[in-house]
Amino acid sequence: MARAVSTRRKATFTVAAWAIALAIFFPILWTFLTSFKTEGDAIASPPMFVFFDWNLSAYEAVNQRTNYLKHFWNSVVISFGSTILGLVIAVPAAWAMAFVPAKQTKNVLMWMLSTKMLPPVGVVIPIFLIFRNTGLLDTRTGLVIVLMLINLPIIVWMLFTYFREIPGEILEAARMDGADLRSELLYVLTPMAMPGIASTLLLNVILAWNEAFWTLNLTAAKAAPLTAFIASFSSPEGLFFAKLSAASTMAIAPILVLGWFSQKQLVRGLTFGAVK
Amino acid sequence: MTLKSLLYGASFTFALTAVAQAEELTIATVNNSDMIIMQKLSPQWEEASGHTLNWVVLEENVLRQRVTTDIAAKGAQFDIITIGAYEAPIWGDLGWLNGLDDLGDDYDYDDIYESVRNGLSANGSLFAVPFYAESSFTFYRKDLFDSAGIEVPEQMTYDQLAEYAKQLHDPDNGVFGTCQRGKAGWGENMAFVGPMVNAFGGRWFDLDWNPQLTSEPWVNAVTYYVDLMNNYGPPGASSNGHNENRALFADGKCATWVDATSAAGFIFNPNESTVADKTDFAAAPQQVTNKGAGWFWAWALAIPASSQKVDAAKDFLKWSTSKEYVELVGESEGWVAAPPGTRKSTYANAKYISAAPFAGTVENSILSANPADATLEPVPYTGVQFVAIPEFQGIGNFVGQQISAALAGSQSVQEALDNSQAFAVREMKKAGYIQ
Numbered sequence: 072m073a074r075a076v077s078t079r080r081k082a083t084f085t086v087a088a089w090a091i092a093l094a095i096f097f098p099i100l101w102t103f104l105t106s107f108k109t110e111g112d113a114i115a116s117p118p119m120f121v122f123f124d125w126n127l128s129a130y131e132a133v134n135q136r137t138n139y140l141k142h143f144w145n146s147v148v149i150s151f152g153s154t155i156l157g158l159v160i161a162v163p164a165a166w167a168m169a170f171v172p173a174k175q176t177k178n179v180l181m182w183m184l185s186t187k188m189l190p191p192v193g194v195v196i197p198i199f200l201i202f203r204n205t206g207l208l209d210t211r212t213g214l215v216i217v218l219m220l221i222n223l224p225i226i227v228w229m230l231f232t233y234f235r236e237i238p239g240e241i242l243e244a245a246r247m248d249g250a251d252l253r254s255e256l257l258y259v260l261t262p263m264a265m266p267g268i269a270s271t272l273l274l275n276v277i278l279a280w281n282e283a284f285w286t287l288n289l290t291a292a293k294a295a296p297l298t299a300f301i302a303s304f305s306s307p308e309g310l311f312f313a314k315l316s317a318a319s320t321m322a323i324a325p326i327l328v329l330g331w332f333s334q335k336q337l338v339r340g341l342t343f344g345a346v347k
Numbered sequence: 348m349t350l351k352s353l354l355y356g357a358s359f360t361f362a363l364t365a366v367a368q369a370e371e372l373t374i375a376t377v378n379n380s381d382m383i384i385m386q387k388l389s390p391q392w393e394e395a396s397g398h399t400l401n402w403v404v405l406e407e408n409v410l411r412q413r414v415t416t417d418i419a420a421k422g423a424q425f426d427i428i429t430i431g432a433y434e435a436p437i438w439g440d441l442g443w444l445n446g447l448d449d450l451g452d453d454y455d456y457d458d459i460y461e462s463v464r465n466g467l468s469a470n471g472s473l474f475a476v477p478f479y480a481e482s483s484f485t486f487y488r489k490d491l492f493d494s495a496g497i498e499v500p501e502q503m504t505y506d507q508l509a510e511y512a513k514q515l516h517d518p519d520n521g522v523f524g525t526c527q528r529g530k531a532g533w534g535e536n537m538a539f540v541g542p543m544v545n546a547f548g549g550r551w552f553d554l555d556w557n558p559q560l561t562s563e564p565w566v567n568a569v570t571y572y573v574d575l576m577n578n579y580g581p582p583g584a585s586s587n588g589h590n591e592n593r594a595l596f597a598d599g600k601c602a603t604w605v606d607a608t609s610a611a612g613f614i615f616n617p618n619e620s621t622v623a624d625k626t627d628f629a630a631a632p633q634q635v636t637n638k639g640a641g642w643f644w645a646w647a648l649a650i651p652a653s654s655q656k657v658d659a660a661k662d663f664l665k666w667s668t669s670k671e672y673v674e675l676v677g678e679s680e681g682w683v684a685a686p687p688g689t690r691k692s693t694y695a696n697a698k699y700i701s702a703a704p705f706a707g708t709v710e711n712s713i714l715s716a717n718p719a720d721a722t723l724e725p726v727p728y729t730g731v732q733f734v735a736i737p738e739f740q741g742i743g744n745f746v747g748q749q750i751s752a753a754l755a756g757s758q759s760v761q762e763a764l765d766n767s768q769a770f771a772v773r774e775m776k777k778a779g780y781i782q
Contacts (some may be wrong), residue, residue, distance in 0.1 A: 111619070136386065137402075196420065203422050221655045287409055288416065291424040292373045303404035306378040310619070312595065332563035 099323070105316035106130065113312040129317035137300060139321060146296035146322075148211050149286070150279035153218035154272055157226045162268070165230035167254060170239055175289075178327055180231065183224040191221075191284045202289055209291045217289065218279045225278070233267025234260070266339050273329070273337050279328045297322040370659040374402045376429040376648065377410055381479050381686050384676055385667055391675075392666045398659045407534075424652040426518075426660045430475055431643045432718070433733050433740075435467040439474030443658055445650040446472045450657060450665045458670060458690045466718050467647050469741035475647035476668040480688030481609040482631070482641040482712035483542060488602050489627040491515050491522065492581045499627070505546065505571060505634045509602060512579035515602035524579030527572070530588035531751035533733060533743025538642055540590075540750060541732035542631060544568045545639030550722040551734050551771075556770035556780035560746065564635075570760050573753055585755040586766050595761075597621060607632055608712050611705040612683050628708045630715075639721030641712045642732035645688070683755070688713050738778045745770045 104121065105113050112123045115345030133139070168176050198217065199208075237260065245259045261268065283298040290299060301322050302316040330337065361371055376382045386402050393399055403425070405413060414428045418438065430438065433748035438444050450456075456464070459477065467475040476622040485503065492499060495514050500507070512524030528539040546551075549564030558563065576584045581595060589606060593613065596604045617623040631641035648668065650660045666672060670692050682702035687709060693699055694710045703709075721731040728734040733743060749763035758766075775781050 114598075136383065195416065199416055199420050199422065203420060208422055208424055287405075288413060291375070291403050295403070299403075299405070302406050302409055303378055305406035306590075310590075311378070 085158060089106075099327075102316045105312055105319045108313050108316075109254075110310035110313045112346075113316070114310060132314050133304065133317045133321065137303060137318075139300065140302040142295060142297045143325065145211060145294055146280055146298075146325075149214045149218060149294075149296055150276045152211070153222065153229050153279050154200050154275040156215060157219045157223050157275060158230075158268065158272060160227040161223060161226040161230050161271075162256065164227050165234050168231050168240060169234035169237075180228065181345070183227060187221075187224050195284075195288055198285075199288070206288060209293050209295075211294045213289060214286060214294055214296075217285050218282055218310035221282070222275045222278055222284070227274055229271040229274070230264070230267065232273075237263050266336065269333075269336050270339070271312070273333050277326055277330065350541055367658075369397045369399070370426075370656045371399050371401065372656055372660055372663065372688060373403060373650075374427040374429075374663075375403045375405065375410060375414055375425045377407050378404050379646070380560055380684070381646070382429070384680055384684060385478065388672075388675060388679065389663075389667070392663060396659070396662055396666075398663070400663070416715040418651050418653070421653040423651070423655065425651060426654040426656045427663060428474050428649055428651060430649050431647070432466040432480075432643060433730070433735060435645075435647060435649065436469040436729070436735050437474040437737055438649070439469035439472065440756070443652055444474040445652055445654070445661075446474060446478055447650070447661070447664065448473050450476070454665055455670060455692075458692050460689065460691065460713060462643065462713065462717055463645055466643055466645055466694075474476040475649035477645045477647045477666050479609060479686045479691040480643070480645035480713060481607045481668065481752060482643055482688075482709070482716040483538075483606055484608055484631050484641060484677050484708060484712045485604065485629045486596060486601075486611075486614060486626055487511075488522075488599075488622060488625055489513075490625040491602050492627075502630055502637065503632050505632045508605075508632045509579070511569070511576065512603055516579040521600055523581045523595075523601055525575060525593050525603045526581055526587065526592040526745050527576060527584070527605060528588055529584040529751055529754050530577060530586055530591070530680065531589070533740055535588045535747065536751055536754075537743050537747045538644075538732045540569065540572060540747075542640055542642045543572060543634075544692075545722055545731065546632065546636060547571070547754040548635040548723040550643055550724055550726050551739075552726060552728065552775075553711075554725055554727050556727060556775055558742075558768055558775060560768040565764055566760065569753065569764060570709060572750070576754055577756075578592040585751045596626075599625075608705075608709040609687055610702065611709060612687070615703070615705060616683065628705050630708070630712060630771055635731060636723045638723055639716075639731050641716050641731075643713070643716035643718050643721075644732075679685060737746055738774055738780075742771050 077149055105124045106129055107127070109126065109128060110125050115123075141333060168180065202208045202213055207216070241263070242259060245255050250259065259299070274338055281298070283302070285294050286298045292294070301315070301318050304311055304318045362695050367400045371395055376386075382404070386404075389400055403410075410429065411434075414425065414430065416422065418428070435444075439446075443640050456473075460480070463477050463480045466480075467477060468472060485508070487499065490508075491514070497511055497514065501759045503511075508525065512643070514524075515522065516524030528536045530536055546778060547563060547564040547568035549568060550559055553559055581587065581600065587595070589610070592604055592606060593610055595601050597614055599621050606660070611628060614617060615623050622627075633640045648662065648664050650657055654660055668689070673685050673690060673693050677696070677698060682696075685703075687693070687703075694706055700706050716731055717737055718729045718735075719729050727737060732740075733739055745766040749758070749767045752758050753760050753763035772781070
């Protein structure tokens with residue numbers, strides 16, 4: 072039976088939800104607005120909200136000095152490449168853990184997660200040296216590998232959670248019908264777990280897109296993605312807020328659009344199995 | 348063989364040689380106006396030399412971390428790097444950089460100020476060539492000083508600065524007596540505090556490398572600084588760095604500001620500053636001594652020892668820090684934008700002097716900043732606002748945090764200095780300087 076919720080209670084929750092949403096969104100809105108200001112207006116005190124001389128000078132300056140498309144393409148290759156490679160490895164791993172658990176499965180899962188607790192800077196020198204010796208410095212291949220490794224625990228964990236919601240009997244039935252392991256994974260499990268896989272893909276693409284430690288430390292000129300593009304507009308001297316905001320807006324716009332179009336899928340995937 | 352075929356052969360060989368020699372250089376640099384101009388003008392060098400440049404522009408702290416990792420681990424990702432006066436002698440001494448004494452007679456080494464050359468050398472060899480150098484001096488609002496009837500002496504003291512700040516402090520009308528760096532960091536608040544301690548007669552270490560952070564000059568200087576800022580500074584000064592103060596001063600909110608000479612071009616530019624015609628400059632304040640009262644800093648270009656393209660990189664360094672390059676910037680970007688502080692010829696150029704009325708004061712400040720003799724009492728190190736040893740970054744940052752916390756009121760000056768002394772002693776013991 073549905074609970075009776077008073078109008079006043081509803082209104083309070085709605086106002087609170089809007090206030091929280093606006094507070095979370097405000098930094099992005101402020102960045103967007105600042106990108107259309109002159110450098111002088113960007114630091115004006117008191118700050119100007121919308122009544123300023125709207126212009127594109129910051130975008131012009133950003134485009135004159137850097138090659139946005141090159142960085143954008145590097146970001147696309149690195150984020151999608153690392154996530155897809157991660158999924159290829161994680162789907163069989165999560166299948167094994169969810170449907171044929173061994174005695175140590177839980178410990179293995181915890182151990183995988185524990186690798187996320189180490190601050191990345193702790194391993195920067197060993198990884199840098201491995202990359203130097205294998206010629207992977209400043210290559211997209213190198214970044215795809217390292218970001219895949221970093222996000223793999225999350226991918227495995229997410230898929231494991233989704234797979235566990237799928238009744239094992241369905242897979243058994245498929246086996247009874249003569250499906251081999253490959254067919255079971257490809258034609259039975261994957262389609263059923265699609266919302267989960269899709270949200271794992273989206274979330275990890277976003278994580279890889281925003282990753283700014285390894286992408287800055289392992290690249291120079293050739294493989295630098297949009298994080299390096301943003302970093303190049305922060306300056307120790309002089310005014311740079313408008314240019315930095317323009318660069319940030321250009322860097323987050325693609326992922327924002329992707330998130331916007333796929334939010335239904337994302338929410339469905341993230342709440343998959345939450346309600347029983 | 349005909350003459351024609353000989354010529355064809357010769358030109359083909361020449362073309363092959365040219366292709367073989369055309370190098371692709373990667374240059375790592377900071378994002379400041381001088382480097383942006385260099386990036387803009389560099390196609391002229393690329394056209395003339397046949398080489399190409401890949402620019403990697405990074406924020407200063409990211410650049411420092413990135414370049415240090417690369418050079419220490421011999422990553423060889425960069426052929427040219429931007430480093431400061433702190434790194435150049437240390438890295439040169441460690442053998443991480445190529446020597447730059449052989450750029451040719453036409454480079455005119457003698458035209459570069461001696462203090463700048465010394466600041467970028469180790470064991471008598473030059474390891475980085477400067478594209479700009481700076482000292483610190485006092486910016487003050489001529490109009491406010493005039494209306495208050497204050498005559499600025501040729502060499503003011505910190506006590507006088509506090510007196511002027513007191514007289515001109517008028518927060519109700521949006522003017523603070525003084526704006527100084529408060530944001531923690533060896534390159535932020537310590538760049539101001541370090542020279543001030545020198546002027547109060549202090550030093551970082553004695554001749555045996557014992558930290559001196561609780562000595563009388565340090566206590567006097569830091570107490571003075573915290574009182575000055577709390578009484579006559581802007582609110583929230585502990586989070587203001589160079590950029591924030593620069594914006595405040597340019598917006599007419601500060602009566603006085605002691606900071607980088609390189610900011611003069613910005614403050615003097617009416618498009619970027621509301622006080623361009625109301626600002627004047629004086630030497631950095633002194634107190635018990637004027638030794639080390641103005642800092643010394645230079646941004647310079649260097650070639651990592653791991654680079655495989657040293658010849659082409661040297662050719663670029665020679666071009667981008669030459670007299671001719673200064674001339675090129677002056678003619679194409681306006682003389683006020685010419686790289687300051689590096690070459691005597693810039694300050695002998697009438698066009699520069701007329702475009703930059705602050706040139707004389709800047710030149711005097713740079714000439715009087717001597718990293719080799721910056722303290723009243725003798726010290727075992729070089730550097731004005733820093734100590735040219737690898738351990739200084741950590742110590743300087745820690746002390747900066749303590750002083751910033753004292754400024755914010757979360758601890759006393761004595762606590763800040765006691766903590767700083769304990770930390771410095773621990774670090775120096777760990778590094779083997781003291782027992």
